[in-house]
Amino acid sequence: MKNEIERLDRVLEHRLRLAIAVLLTRYERLSFSRLKELTDETDGNLGANLRKLEDEGYVLVSKEFVDRKPVSWYAITSSGRRALKAHVEVLGRMIAQTGKPARD
Amino acid sequence: MTDDGQIREDLNYVRGVLRRSEGVDNPASIYFLWAVLSFFGYAILDFEPDKTGIYWAFAGPIGGVLSAVLGSRAARRLGQVSDRKGWVETLHWAGMMVGVLLVIPLVATGRLAPDDIPRVILLILALTYWSAGLRDDRRFLPLGAVMAGLYLFTIYARVPYLWTITATVLSMSLAAAGILGVARGRRVAE
Numbered sequence: 001m002k003n004e005i006e007r008l009d010r011v012l013e014h015r016l017r018l019a020i021a022v023l024l025t026r027y028e029r030l031s032f033s034r035l036k037e038l039t040d041e042t043d044g045n046l047g048a049n050l051r052k053l054e055d056e057g058y059v060l061v062s063k064e065f066v067d068r069k070p071v072s073w074y075a076i077t078s079s080g081r082r083a084l085k086a087h088v089e090v091l092g093r094m095i096a097q098t099g100k101p102a103r104d
Numbered sequence: 105m106t107d108d109g110q111i112r113e114d115l116n117y118v119r120g121v122l123r124r125s126e127g128v129d130n131p132a133s134i135y136f137l138w139a140v141l142s143f144f145g146y147a148i149l150d151f152e153p154d155k156t157g158i159y160w161a162f163a164g165p166i167g168g169v170l171s172a173v174l175g176s177r178a179a180r181r182l183g184q185v186s187d188r189k190g191w192v193e194t195l196h197w198a199g200m201m202v203g204v205l206l207v208i209p210l211v212a213t214g215r216l217a218p219d220d221i222p223r224v225i226l227l228i229l230a231l232t233y234w235s236a237g238l239r240d241d242r243r244f245l246p247l248g249a250v251m252a253g254l255y256l257f258t259i260y261a262r263v264p265y266l267w268t269i270t271a272t273v274l275s276m277s278l279a280a281a282g283i284l285g286v287a288r289g290r291r292v293a294e
Binding site: 015018019022023026027028029030031032033034035037038039066067071073091094095098 | 108111113114115117118121122124125180181182183184185186187188
């Protein structure tokens with residue numbers, strides 16, 4: 001178990017960043033406002049965590065106008081996808097050792 | 105510090121976020137568009153049946169392209185773009201159109217009477233709507249049932265203006281599905 005913990009991706013250990021990465025593998029692009037709506041986070045917290053993912057090279061940001069309003073779009077990079085896959089595999093092994101996650 | 109309890113909590117949080125991202129309905133404008141196109145497309149059978157083919161030759165592809173544009177615009181406005189969902193939608197509805205086109209050889213070889221084409225199309229619509237309801241937008245489930253009911257109605261009913269009645273029920277059902285999505289306050293990206 002201890003070995004597995006060390007294999008976890010430190011950036012994706014944060015649940016908000018993990019949720020963002022998972023969302024971005026499901027959808028090609030998500031806007032900042034949609035991410036805010038889905039995660040129910042403040043602008044500041046969401047922005048800081050997105051920046052962390054961006055700095056790590058896990059997500060890419062692009063800006064464009066939709067209906068004359070500026071929109072920031074986020075997409076996962078191939079290295080972000082690889083990191084998430086590896087992180088989830090470690091989590092899967094950890095869960096297999098300790099039991100299934102609690103259901104809602 | 106990562107421990108078992110924390111992992112469970114985090115995964116439940118991620119699952120909750122993912123669940124919130126699902127269940128995005130198609131924009132109501134697509135339902136209204138097809139309500140209008142279908143009304144004229146079926147009512148025309150009572151008044152100018154010879155022009156039905158030419159009507160759908162234009163209305164079908166134009167409706168398909170407009171639906172794709174409306175869906176794409178709605179996704180961008182919502183801030184949630186999924187190429188995969190776009191492809192699944194395209195393949196689903198294009199599959200229906202191919203199904204409709206494949207009825208032509210039945211008529212050309214005399215195995216199906218031309219008058220029965222709209223009935224077969226209603227059956228294809230019923231199956232396509234039903235599978236769309238199972239796959240994605242639940243509003244298509246009752247629509248599939250309505251189409252199946254209309255299919256039977258057009259076989260057994262002996263009433264004047266059969267196709268105008270069918271067109272009215274069909275388009276009102278589509279419009280109701282669009283209105284229902286808005287009224288329920290669900291995320292209809294309009």
